[in-house]
Amino acid sequence: MLRSIQAVIFDADGTLVDSEEPGMDVLFELAQAQGLQLSREAAHQQFRGVRMADCIAWIAAQLPHVPPGFEADFMAQVRLHTDIRFRQGLLPLPGALALLQSLQLPFCVATNGPREKVELTLGLTGLRPLFGDRIFCAYEVGHFKPDPGLFLHAAQALGIAPEHCAVVEDSLPGVQAGLAAGMQVFCLHPREGLPADIAERVTFIEGLDALPPLLARG
Numbered sequence: 001m002l003r004s005i006q007a008v009i010f011d012a013d014g015t016l017v018d019s020e021e022p023g024m025d026v027l028f029e030l031a032q033a034q035g036l037q038l039s040r041e042a043a044h045q046q047f048r049g050v051r052m053a054d055c056i057a058w059i060a061a062q063l064p065h066v067p068p069g070f071e072a073d074f075m076a077q078v079r080l081h082t083d084i085r086f087r088q089g090l091l092p093l094p095g096a097l098a099l100l101q102s103l104q105l106p107f108c109v110a111t112n113g114p115r116e117k118v119e120l121t122l123g124l125t126g127l128r129p130l131f132g133d134r135i136f137c138a139y140e141v142g143h144f145k146p147d148p149g150l151f152l153h154a155a156q157a158l159g160i161a162p163e164h165c166a167v168v169e170d171s172l173p174g175v176q177a178g179l180a181a182g183m184q185v186f187c188l189h190p191r192e193g194l195p196a197d198i199a200e201r202v203t204f205i206e207g208l209d210a211l212p213p214l215l216a217r218g
Contacts, residue, residue: 005184005215007160008107009151014048014170015188016096016109016208017121019086024048026082030074031059038062045193049171051112051144052078083120092125095208100130105215108134110154112145112173134158146176151183166215168208175202186211 014020021044028043036059038046047055056074060066100107108131111118115137122128122135136154143149155162167178170188178185179201187194187202194202205211 003184004164005166006105006164007155007158008103008105008166008168008211008215009110009154009158009178009183010107011049011167011169011171011174012109012111012118012121013113014093015168015174016093016100016127017125018091018093019121020048020170022085022090023082026085027052027055027059027078030077030081034059034063034074036062049112049145049169049173051138079117082117086120086124090121090124092127093208096125096127099208099211100127102212103215106134106158106160107131108136108154108158110136110138110150112138112150114139144173145171146173146180148177148181151177151181155181155183168211172198178202186214 010016013023024044024047027047028040031038031043046058052075056071056078059074060070109118118135118137119128122131136150136157138144138150141150141153143153151167152162155165162182165183167174167183167185168188169175169178169185172189172194175185175187175189175194175198179198185202187204191199191204203214205214
């Protein structure tokens with residue numbers, strides 16, 4: 001049974017902004033250029049929702065020869081090419097703008113991405129003014145999903161008990177973090193690909209336009 005929902009915590013990439021796929025494509029293409037043998041589908045499954053440093057460390061571990069300073073250099077290339085890709089055209093996910101404009105509950109963003117990335121993606125899609133100072137980044141808080149610390153920090157900043165917060169997520173690490181924080185999780189990730197014990201604890205939604213009646217009912 002859904003508990004009373006008094007605040008909503010949104011992920012950014014793949015939840016509010018259509019940045020998850022192009023961002024992972026950049027990472028995949030640069031990894032391929034280094035000689036990584038991996039399909040696009042497998043790369044997306046490996047990288048979705050995972051901290052960038054962990055993605056790059058995983059890539060380095062798969063390569064037969066890694067030059068000194070590889071991870072720092074690769075990170076810089078990912079940031080540069082991702083920025084370029086986003087500026088070529090980035091859209092909010094369907095229903096994001098209307099949902100945020102109509103939402104009567106306190107809400108925020110809590111992302112594993114760095115500040116400059118979320119500022120760019122929300123800015124390019126016209127969502128940034130709706131959040132004010134309610135943007136929380138794992139790099140600043142010091143907790144990365146699936147650790148629940150980022151969501152707990154966001155709940156404290158909003159002044160709402162975790163059990164009365166809803167989390168909206170599209171990745172397994174984000175879903176795990178929301179559940180570990182004791183929050184109600186609305187999941188954009190398809191049921192396929194989630195462990196059964198996790199899938200039975202979340203509410204699946206097809207899109208953001210499905211949220212308002214669920215939030216009102218909770």
